[in-house]
Amino acid sequence: MEAAATIVLSIAVLVGLSYFLILNKPPSHRRAFWKTLPVSLLALYALVMEAPHLMVAGLALSALGDAFLAYEGERNFIGGLASFLLAHLAYGALFYQIGDVGLVTAEAWRMVAAVVAVLLAGALVGFLWRAAGELAPAVLAYASAIAGMAVLSLGVSSVAVFAGALLFMSSDAVLAVETFKMTKDHPLRRLAARYVWASYFGSQVVLTLSVVAIAS
Numbered sequence: 001m002e003a004a005a006t007i008v009l010s011i012a013v014l015v016g017l018s019y020f021l022i023l024n025k026p027p028s029h030r031r032a033f034w035k036t037l038p039v040s041l042l043a044l045y046a047l048v049m050e051a052p053h054l055m056v057a058g059l060a061l062s063a064l065g066d067a068f069l070a071y072e073g074e075r076n077f078i079g080g081l082a083s084f085l086l087a088h089l090a091y092g093a094l095f096y097q098i099g100d101v102g103l104v105t106a107e108a109w110r111m112v113a114a115v116v117a118v119l120l121a122g123a124l125v126g127f128l129w130r131a132a133g134e135l136a137p138a139v140l141a142y143a144s145a146i147a148g149m150a151v152l153s154l155g156v157s158s159v160a161v162f163a164g165a166l167l168f169m170s171s172d173a174v175l176a177v178e179t180f181k182m183t184k185d186h187p188l189r190r191l192a193a194r195y196v197w198a199s200y201f202g203s204q205v206v207l208t209l210s211v212v213a214i215a216s
Contacts (some may be wrong), residue, residue: 001048002049004048005045005048005049008041008044008045008048009041009042009045011041012037012038012039012041012042012045012205013038013205015034015037015038015041016038016039016201016205018034019034019035019038019197019201020194020197020198022034023193023194023197024190024193027070027071027072031070032067032070032071035066035067035069035070036063036066036067036070038201038204039059039062039063039066039201039204040059040060040063042059042204042205042208043056043059043060043063045208045212046059046208046211046212049212049215049216050215050216051208051211051212051215052094052097052098052211052215054090054091054093054094054097055091055094055207055208055211055212055215057087057090058087058088058090058091058094058207059087059204059208061083061084061086061087061090062083062084062087062204064083065079065080065081065083065084065087066080068080068083077179078135078138081135081138081142084142084172085141085142085145088142088145088146088148088149088168089145089149091149091153091165091207092145092148092149092152094211095149095152095153095155095156095161095165096152096155098156098211098214098215099152099153099155099156099157099161100155100157101152101155102155103154103155103156103157104151104154104155110154110162113154113162114150114151114154117147117150117151117166117169118147118151120147120169120173121143121144121146121147121150121169122143122147124143124173124176124177125139125140125143127177127181128176128177128180128181131180131181132180139176139180142172146168146169146172147169149165149168149169150162150165150166150168150169153165156214158210158213158214160206160209160210161207161210161211161214163206164203164204164206164207164210165203165207166203167199167200167202167203167206168199168200168203168204168207170199171195171196171199171200171203172200174192174195174196174199175192175196175200177192178192178193178196
């Protein structure tokens with residue numbers, strides 16, 4: 001079973017890396033499938049490795065969010081936002097389940113990291129509030145969820161879990177700036193898109209492997 005899981009994991013990583021080849025191509029069903037497949041395979045890997053159900057749920061919801069965001073339009077953006085909001089709530093619940101909230105205040109660096117995560121999330125909301133328009137309350141809810149997820153990740157003894165959460169948070173932050181602040185012809189837009197995918201997929205791999213290691 002573990003051999004099959006390793007094959008699934010390897011394919012997920014290869015497909016995830018190969019997505020860079022078509023990342024900036026126009027939206028299409030082929031690109032959507034290619035974008036959704038890597039995290040879907042990570043969810044399958046987590047399931048085969050008997051990771052906590054919340055881990056599998058978080059990955060599955062993230063893959064659903066990938067499917068929405070592979071296409072343009074406000075409806076797809078809202079669908080992606082809702083999917084990833086639920087994914088962050090699932091991850092937060094997972095970290096609460098496998099961690100110890102008391103650990104956040106037990107070590108100084110964890111406490112500092114928690115405060116910084118919350119402050120950065122607040123600063124991002126303030127920076128995007130006017131540009132987000134009617135979506136500003138949704139951005140606030142999303143930022144609160146991911147900040148909460150990051151804080152709860154600090155309650156898990158494995159530093160890799162926090163590293164994964166931090167990568168996820170940075171990916172979402174750059175994506176939000178790209179969406180609300182960058183025009184389509186902005187010189188940094190292509191670079192931002194590459195960073196978003198690299199940090200997002202990297203975060204999912206790190207979280208998956210670290211949680212599977214804890215659960216095994």
